[in-house]
Amino acid sequence: MPLPTQKKFIRLPLVQEFLRGTGGEAAIGVAAFCEKKGKRVTDEEIAKKMKVKVTEIRTVLNRLHYRGIACYKKTKNKRNGWYNYTWEIKKQRIVELILEKQKENIKKLEEKQNFEKDYSFFGCKNNCSIVPFEIAAEYQFKCPECGNTMNSFDYTKKLVGINKQIDTMKKEIGQLEKIV
Ligand SMILES: [Zn+2]
Known part of the structure; x- marks a missing residue:
């Protein structure tokens, strides 16, 4: 069955209430942004878009990760040798938990x-x-x-x-x- 459009999904009051309760107020924005992007994003990208501190975004992502809602992928940046974390939100998991x-x-x-x-x-x-x-x-x-x-x-x-x-x-x- 096809998933409803992200707009509709994130707008469901039940989904918003759940995200707020699980990751705090900013979790709604984080999930909406990730959904809209449709691909993995970095915490910096989210922070920039939402105009909030990256530490705040990390807190939200960690809370969501704890419940299996946000998943990350670790990749090594070949230029500077640092690790990049790119995130995605598991819509299915949100539905399951609700x-x-x-x-x-x-x-x-x-x-x-x-x-x-x-x-x-x-x-x-x-x-x-x-x-x-x-x-x-x-x-x-x-x-x-x-x-x-x-x-x-x-x-x-x-x-x-x-x-x-x-x-x-x-x-x-x-x-x-x-x-x-
Ligand atoms: Zn009485």
Whole structure:
């Protein structure tokens, strides 16, 4: 299956969020530049293009390298004998890591959803703490913190929120799965 154009890929909010979380704000620019170039680039080239210090670019690349997203090739410069490092960004790896994380997030949300569906919770009007029925009963339905009555807590709204979150994530995953 053909990969979507780099523009579209880097613009996906999920991809941007992931890059930011993994390599810092500049990681988005670094990935976008590498994608646009379509060939291996040096850290100096990226730094020059982005108008930031090369040390900052190296930090970003190292963070991305740690997760297998950025890969480098070492070549010896015949003229001065120094080593050149040229970098590329593995789009496929980004997709893999995001999918992994999102699937985990969905699993957690679904567990939470089931838990909250199966248990009734109690809380005071100040929302000091939300506790299951057994605990609330031990407190005789008086909030241990503020002394107000603890009432059954309405989770319907919260569940709707969780469901929406899950739906959005599944849609985003669908978009990414097309890329793999
Ligand atoms: Zn309270």
